[in-house]
Amino acid sequence: MTELPLERLRERAREFEEEHHEPIQAVVAVLIMVVTLLAAVAAYLQTQAGTREARANRAAQEAAVENMSSLVESSRNFSERYSTAGPAIDLGSLGFYLGAESGPYAAALASAYAHASQVAQTNANELFGAHYVTKDVNGGSLFDFGQFFEDQQKDGLRAAQVQKAESRERGDWASKRGRYITVITIFAVALFLLGLTLTVPRGARRPFLWMGSVVAAAATIWGIVVFASAVPKTPPAAINGYVDGTAKLIRAPQDKPGQQANDYEAAKVDLTRALGLEPDYEDALISRGNAEFRLDFLNPNGPQGSLAAAADMRRASRLSPRDYVAWGDLGAADFWLGKYPGAISANEQALAIQPDQPTFNLNEAFLLSVLGRDADYGKQVERIRAVFVALPDWLRNSVIDDYATVIRLALGYRPKIVPQVTRFENDVFGLVHQIDVSEQLYGEPTPPHVDATLTPLAFTLSPDATALRIGFRYAKARPADRLLYRTYLNGQRSDSDSFGPKSWRSLGFTTPAGSVKLTLREQPWQPGTRVRIEVYVNANLLSAGAYTIPKR
Amino acid sequence: MARPRRTREGRPARRTSTRYKVGVASLIAVTSLIGAVAAWRAEAASRQSDEAEQTGFANSVANAQAKAQIRSSLEQVLVQYESSRTYAAQAVALRKQAASLGAADAARLRVQSSAAAHLAAFLKAHVRPNALRPDGTLDLDRAFQLDYAQARQNADLDPAPDFRQVDHFAKKSERLVGLTALLIAAAFFFTLAQVGKRRLAARVYLGGGVIVLVAATVLLVVVEVAT
Numbered sequence: 193m194t195e196l197p198l199e200r201l202r203e204r205a206r207e208f209e210e211e212h213h214e215p216i217q218a219v220v221a222v223l224i225m226v227v228t229l230l231a232a233v234a235a236y237l238q239t240q241a242g243t244r245e246a247r248a249n250r251a252a253q254e255a256a257v258e259n260m261s262s263l264v265e266s267s268r269n270f271s272e273r274y275s276t277a278g279p280a281i282d283l284g285s286l287g288f289y290l291g292a293e294s295g296p297y298a299a300a301l302a303s304a305y306a307h308a309s310q311v312a313q314t315n316a317n318e319l320f321g322a323h324y325v326t327k328d329v330n331g332g333s334l335f336d337f338g339q340f341f342e343d344q345q346k347d348g349l350r351a352a353q354v355q356k357a358e359s360r361e362r363g364d365w366a367s368k369r370g371r372y373i374t375v376i377t378i379f380a381v382a383l384f385l386l387g388l389t390l391t392v393p394r395g396a397r398r399p400f401l402w403m404g405s406v407v408a409a410a411a412t413i414w415g416i417v418v419f420a421s422a423v424p425k426t427p428p429a430a431i432n433g434y435v436d437g438t439a440k441l442i443r444a445p446q447d448k449p450g451q452q453a454n455d456y457e458a459a460k461v462d463l464t465r466a467l468g469l470e471p472d473y474e475d476a477l478i479s480r481g482n483a484e485f486r487l488d489f490l491n492p493n494g495p496q497g498s499l500a501a502a503a504d505m506r507r508a509s510r511l512s513p514r515d516y517v518a519w520g521d522l523g524a525a526d527f528w529l530g531k532y533p534g535a536i537s538a539n540e541q542a543l544a545i546q547p548d549q550p551t552f553n554l555n556e557a558f559l560l561s562v563l564g565r566d567a568d569y570g571k572q573v574e575r576i577r578a579v580f581v582a583l584p585d586w587l588r589n590s591v592i593d594d595y596a597t598v599i600r601l602a603l604g605y606r607p608k609i610v611p612q613v614t615r616f617e618n619d620v621f622g623l624v625h626q627i628d629v630s631e632q633l634y635g636e637p638t639p640p641h642v643d644a645t646l647t648p649l650a651f652t653l654s655p656d657a658t659a660l661r662i663g664f665r666y667a668k669a670r671p672a673d674r675l676l677y678r679t680y681l682n683g684q685r686s687d688s689d690s691f692g693p694k695s696w697r698s699l700g701f702t703t704p705a706g707s708v709k710l711t712l713r714e715q716p717w718q719p720g721t722r723v724r725i726e727v728y729v730n731a732n733l734l735s736a737g738a739y740t741i742p743k744r
Numbered sequence: 745m746a747r748p749r750r751t752r753e754g755r756p757a758r759r760t761s762t763r764y765k766v767g768v769a770s771l772i773a774v775t776s777l778i779g780a781v782a783a784w785r786a787e788a789a790s791r792q793s794d795e796a797e798q799t800g801f802a803n804s805v806a807n808a809q810a811k812a813q814i815r816s817s818l819e820q821v822l823v824q825y826e827s828s829r830t831y832a833a834q835a836v837a838l839r840k841q842a843a844s845l846g847a848a849d850a851a852r853l854r855v856q857s858s859a860a861a862h863l864a865a866f867l868k869a870h871v872r873p874n875a876l877r878p879d880g881t882l883d884l885d886r887a888f889q890l891d892y893a894q895a896r897q898n899a900d901l902d903p904a905p906d907f908r909q910v911d912h913f914a915k916k917s918e919r920l921v922g923l924t925a926l927l928i929a930a931a932f933f934f935t936l937a938q939v940g941k942r943r944l945a946a947r948v949y950l951g952g953g954v955i956v957l958v959a960a961t962v963l964l965v966v967v968e969v970a971t
Contacts, residue, residue, distance in 0.1 A: 221945035224936065225952045228929040236922030243914045250797060250910070254804060254903075261808040265815065272819055276826040283834065297849040304837035304853070311833035316826060319882075390940075 220389050220401060227386065227408045231379035234415050238372035244423070245365035248358045255355035262347035269320075269344055276319055277335070280312035338451070342443040349435045353475065357426040364423040375415040382408035426470055433466030434476045441483055453490050459483040477508040478518055485525055489597070494605030497529030509538070516545040520552040527555070532563055550591045553579050554620065558598070561616040562609050573619050580624050581637040592624045596683020600722065614738075622726060622733045629676065630731040633693060639731035643668040644704075649725055649737035657716035657744060662725050664735055667705040671697035673729050679712060680724040692728070719743040765938065768950065772934045775957050779927035782964050786920030793913035800906030807901040814891040818884050821875050825882045828867035835861035912971070919967045923960050930956040 287305030290298050314333040317325045326334045385404030389397050437459040444455035463480035466473055481504030488498040505522035512518060523539030526532075536559040542552045553576050560569040580588050599621075602613045630639040645667050652661045676692030678685060689712050696703050712723065724738040838857035842850040868880075875887035895901060933953030940946040 217940075217942040217945040218948055221936070221940070221942075221948040222952075225929075225933055225949065228932055229926075229956070232922070232925035232929045235925040236918070239918045239921040243918045246797075246914065247911065250800075250907070253801065257804055257808055261812065264812055268815055268819060272822055275819075275823045279827060279830040283830065296845055297852065300841040300845050300849065300853060301838075304834070304841040307840075308830070308834040308837040311837070312826075312830040315829045315833070319822070319826065 216397060216401070217390070220386055223401075223405060223408065224383060224386050227379055227382050227404075227411075230408070230412055230415070231376050231383070234372050234376045234379060234411075237415075237419060238369055238376065241365050241369035241372060245362050245369060248362035248365055252355050252358035252362055255351050255358055259348055259351035259355055262351050266344040266348060269340075273320065273335075273340065276316040277313070280309050280316050283312060284309035338443055338447045338455075341446050342439045345439040345442050346435050349438055350431060353426070353431045353434060356475075357431065361423055361425060368418060368421065368423065371418045372415070375411050375418060378407060378411035378414070382411055424472075426473065430466045430469035430473055430476070433462050433469065434473065434479065437462030437466065437476070437483070438479045441479055441486075444486065449490075453487060456483045456487045456490070460487075472511055474508045474511045474515065474518070477504045477511070478515075478521065481505040481508065481521060481525065485521070485528075488528065489601065495528045495601055498525060499529065501525040502529060505538075509541070514545055516542040516549060516552070519545070520549065520555065523552070523555055523559070527559065527562075532559060535559055536563065548579050548582070550579055550583060550587070551595070554591070554595055557620055558613075558616050561612040564612070573623065576620055577623055577627070580627055585628060585631060588624060589628060592621060593684060596621075596680070600683055603722075617724075617738070618736055621724075622736050625678065625726055626728070626731065626733040629678070629728050629733075633674070633676075633731045642670075642673060642730045642732050642734075644670070644673055644729045644732075644734065646727055646729070646735035649727070649735055651723075651737065651739035653717065653739075653741065657719075657741065658713055660712045660714075660717060660723060660739065660741075662710040662712070662737075662739075663707065664727065665705070665707045666701075666729075669696050669701075669703045669705065669729070671695065671703045673703075675699065675701075675708075676728040676731070677710065678726045678728070680726075682722050683724075693731075717741045768934055768938045771953065771957065772931055772938065775927055775931040775934060775953070778957070778961055778964065779924055779931060782920050782924040782927055782960075785964075785968060786917045786924060789913045789917035789920060793910050793917060796906045796909035796913060799900075800903040800910060803900050803906060804903040806899060807903065810895040810899070810901055811892065814888055814895065817891070818875070818887055821872055821887065822882070822884060824867050825871045825875075828864045828871065831860045831864035831867065835864060916967060916971050919971075920964070923964050923967065926956055926960040926963075930954075930960060 283305045287302045287309055290302035290305060293299075293302070310332060313335075317333045317335040320335075320340065324336045324340050326336050328334050382404050385400055385407060389400040389404060392400055440455050440459035440462065444452045444459070447455055460480055460483045463476050463483065466476040467480065470476070481501045484498045484501035484504065488495045488501065502522060502525035505518055505525050508518035509515060509522050519538050520542035523535045523537075523542060526535035526538060536556070539552055539555050539559060542549065543556060546552070553572070557569060557572040557576055560572050580592075583591070599613060599617050603610055606613070626639065627637045630637055634640065647665045650663045652663070653659070654661070672695050674693035674695050676694075677690060679689035680686065681689070691710075701708065710725070714721075717723075719741050720743070721741045722738055723741070724736065726733055726736040728734065835857045838853050838860060842853035842857065845853060871882070872887060874890055875882060875884060877883045877886075930953045933949045933956065937946045937949035937953060940949060
């Protein structure tokens with residue numbers, strides 16, 4: 193047996209090892225190359241996603257410019273309409289007033305102006321296209337302002353929807369790009385593990401090889417998933433359906449009550465078309481839910497509650513859990529369906545997202561009153577005060593005036609909750625109206641304290657229903673204290689039936705105590721009219737009451 | 745005397761030869777150079793895309809502004825034209841009524857009619873002629889087209905060609921970035937071929953690197969020349 197030197201033995205051992213482990217090294221080499229190339233592909237796809245993101249961003253910015261332009265354009269169209277129709281209306285008014293004057297000259301002038309007004313009106317109506325011109329029963333020219341109003345909304349609505357869709361697409365591409373970066377990072381980890389296979393002792397190679405392969409496989413699968421995940425794009429036809437439907441929805445309040453139901457029905461058709469093309473179109477769901485909701489309000493038998501509206505709002509809130517409008521509207525829809533616990537739950541979701549939304553704060557107090565949760569109700573009334581004090585007066589008054597419809601319908605068609613609704617009306621409407629009166633008189637939401645007290649209001653209607661008398665007594669009044677009362681007819685303030693402020697002294701009332709009798713006249717009062725009176729002393733609401741004119 | 749080591753196939757092992765090392769190192773250098781060129785071209789395309797986008801947006805805003813200005817000026821034309829027609833209608837109606845009145849009242853109405861007619865004519869005379877059709881009726885669309893054409897003579901208001909450029913260069917940049925990634929992969933393979941101690945693995949790396957290098961270079965030329 194030949195004895196070999198030690199160095200030679202080591203070399204033979206290395207050769208043996210190399211020859212026997214060459215296959216695993218070849219596998220690792222191939223794997224490293226494959227993983228590297230896959231990472232290169234992922235890098236390319238990541239760049240591609242970045243390009244798509246940039247393109248969607250550009251489209252969103254273009255749509256924003258388009259939106260602003262269309263707002264300017266529609267504003268100018270309204271301005272053109274008013275400035276061209278104005279002279280015709282002025283001439284007609286002149287003719288009307290001259291008609292009341294005596295003498296042949298005035299009569300001739302009135303006739304000339306009336307005739308010229310008709311001609312001018314016809315001319316002005318035709319300026320915006322024949323499709324806006326209709327004829328009245330006498331063959332005179334009429335302008336279809338409802339259609340004009342609807343058309344003016346469309347460009348702005350469309351641009352806003354395109355902007356929204358492109359922004360969403362931009363976000364989706366950005367997310368996709370981010371996921372590609374993660375995939376590339378995981379490929380890098382796989383490469384690291386495979387690289388270690390070449391350096392660790394022989395016994396540890398296989399575990400590293402497996403780990404690297406598994407991580408590379410996971411990255412590949414995830415990369416395929418990311419690649420296959422679609423970036424949704426709202427179809428233009430769905431946007432058109434949304435625009436047509438929502439424009440009709442916006443138009444409806446401008447139309448006569450008889451036309452409004454048709455507007456809402458037509459809006460529903462358009463919005464259903466949009467949802468047929470894009471079932472998850474959240475804005476279309478909210479608009480259609482609104483159309484259903486408004487239609488229910490127009491029901492001659494009072495609101496019955498709309499399951500369809502609630503279903504649309506519920507779906508919208510699931511699609512976009514951060515959309516407080518969807519939650520709040522769902523609460524309102526559930527209320528009219530008599531689902532009070534569900535209504536307050538949805539409304540609280542809305543307030544959790546947007547705590548200062550005025551209407552949903554009113555809804556919260558309203559629902560707490562209906563549910564009899566008195567302690568929470570008291571806190572919510574205070575919350576309403578804080579929210580409404582912070583609002584500009586035009587918004588505060590607009591919100592509360594709109595809410596009068598809710599009160600009217602609830603009092604008219606939900607007999608079981610009339611006491612709770614009346615309590616809410618007295619507390620909340622009184623509170624908000626007092627803020628308004630105090631700001632008008634003192635420039636502050638909280639009026640100065642007064643010692644005066646008033647008894648509850650007593651209403652009496654004359655037998656011929658032409659005079660409504662309201663009486664109350666007062667005490668602790670000071671001569672300089674100023675009396676003011678406001679009248680609301682069916683929830684809307686009637687300035688002609690309101691009065692003040694005037695001091696007790698200037699009114700000739702005795703102080704510190706006495707009685708007052710107010711008389712409101714109509715020719716005659718219409719049955720069903722709800723008259724609400726609020727009596728203030730130094731802007732403090734001291735007594736309020738409501739009376740509904742009975743059927744004769 | 746020492747003999748060169750032999751592989752199982754019986755060929756001499758040459759992976760450690762100087763020629764091999766120099767060859768692979770040259771490939772790494774060439775790959776790096778081509779990769780740098782690809783990265784430079786990708787960056788240039790990206791910059792051109794950004795510039796085109798800026799121009800496109802500027803044109804887009806200028807276009808909206810120009811349209812708004814033209815519409816504003818035409819609103820005045822519209823109001824003037826409509827006032828002219830209203831006074832003309834008033835003049836006609838007054839003259840017609842004058843026929844049914846006594847002499848004194850008729851004279852007063854005729855004076856009013858005459859004044860209204862003069863005012864109507866004055867206003868009409870000051871309506872821009874190119875906003876009127878040959879029959880004297882208003883044609884605001886035509887006036888708008890004329891003004892808009894004029895505005896486009898003076899400034900570039902069309903963002904569409906710029907945005908087409910944006911898409912073109914973005915696509916080119918995207919492809920070049922992909923090719924740069926491939927070239928980096930090729931350089932990586934060559935490096936592994938250079939440092940690898942296993943003959944078969946080194947061959948695989950070298951072969952893979954050459955394939956990727958050739959493919960990426962051909963594609964680079966295609967992308968650069970064809971687009």
